[in-house]
Amino acid sequence: DNLRRVHQPIGCGQRMLRLDQPQVMGILNVTPDSFSDGGKFLDRPETALEHAHAMLAAGAALIDVGGESTRPGAAAVWEGDEAKRVVPVIEALAASGAAISIDSRRSTVIEAALAAGAHIVNDVSAMRHDPRTAEIVAASGAPVVLMHAPGSDGDLHADGEYADVVLDVFDALRERRDAALAGGIAPEKILLDPGIGFGKSLAENLALVNALPMFHALGHPILFGASRKRMIGALSNEAPAHQRMAGSVMLALKAMDAGCQMVRVHDVAETVQALHVWRGLRDAALTD
Numbered sequence: 001d002n003l004r005r006v007h008q009p010i011g012c013g014q015r016m017l018r019l020d021q022p023q024v025m026g027i028l029n030v031t032p033d034s035f036s037d038g039g040k041f042l043d044r045p046e047t048a049l050e051h052a053h054a055m056l057a058a059g060a061a062l063i064d065v066g067g068e069s070t071r072p073g074a075a076a077v078w079e080g081d082e083a084k085r086v087v088p089v090i091e092a093l094a095a096s097g098a099a100i101s102i103d104s105r106r107s108t109v110i111e112a113a114l115a116a117g118a119h120i121v122n123d124v125s126a127m128r129h130d131p132r133t134a135e136i137v138a139a140s141g142a143p144v145v146l147m148h149a150p151g152s153d154g155d156l157h158a159d160g161e162y163a164d165v166v167l168d169v170f171d172a173l174r175e176r177r178d179a180a181l182a183g184g185i186a187p188e189k190i191l192l193d194p195g196i197g198f199g200k201s202l203a204e205n206l207a208l209v210n211a212l213p214m215f216h217a218l219g220h221p222i223l224f225g226a227s228r229k230r231m232i233g234a235l236s237n238e239a240p241a242h243q244r245m246a247g248s249v250m251l252a253l254k255a256m257d258a259g260c261q262m263v264r265v266h267d268v269a270e271t272v273q274a275l276h277v278w279r280g281l282r283d284a285a286l287t288d
């Protein structure tokens with residue numbers, strides 16, 4: 001039933017999001033300082049909505065709305081302000097029929113986002129930051145992304161101490177999955193994410209990317225997010241964040257080749273175009 005679970009669609013409001021084809025999640029950071037697109041959308045919500053609709057038109061299956069930058073060293077934002085940033089955008093997007101995930105670690109923000117029309121919860125702390133989150137997610141029936149970050153509940157970028165980063169992240173995700181099940185969240189509502197760039201060195205991030213197929217053994221859809229992250233800059237003569245598109249697309253394809261069900265990206269049009277080529281090549285490999 002693991003195989004069945006990872007291939008069955010997940011609920012997105014009245015619609016279902018198919019996971020038997022890789023899906024593209026478009027990033028909408030409504031924050032002053034997210035590391036690669038900070039500040040563009042915070043002070044003018046209409047530009048945020050335009051950008052979201054452009055990503056949907058370019059083929060994003062859903063929009064991931066975040067109001068707190070998770071960049072290393074980012075200033076903490078009061079949860080009330082975080083909610084004020086994301087709720088209006090989510091309400092407007094939901095009214096237009098878009099599929100939406102809320103990228104937050106705070107139960108009050110998650111609660112407000114779900115009430116505003118978000119369909120999926122994307123918690124970079126894997127529901128460790130806020131003890132109320134599991135009960136809110138369970139009660140809502142919303143699918144939840146559990147992402148690995150080694151820091152304690154506060155610091156997402158505390159250096160992880162790994163004996164073997166792949167096995168340790170695998171075990172940590174299994175533990176968070178089990179905690180979610182114990183909290184009353186159905187297995188088919190859980191997606192997992194290795195948390196590229198969160199408390200991992202370049203070598204550890206690369207090991208995780210190369211071992212992505214292993215994470216299917218946990219029996220849940222895998223979300224992969226490396227878009228514009230520092231590992232790309234580190235591998236491509238320190239290209240600044242906004243110049244990491246080719247590397248981001250390559251990593252998204254690598255994840256899709258590894259069977260990941262969803263990729264979280266800034267550059268949607270380019271990723272979707274690459275996905276079409278990837279699908280063409282894959283389908284050509286199959287003879288009738």
Ligand SMILES: Nc1nc2ncc(COP(=O)(O)O)nc2c(=O)[nH]1
Pocket residue numbers: 027029034035036066069070071103122123124145147193195196223224225226227264
């Ligand atoms: N599930 C998930 N959520 C995330 N949220 C924020 C960031 C940080 O990147 P951003 O500042 O570009 O959003 N990365 C992830 C990620 O890799 N996976």
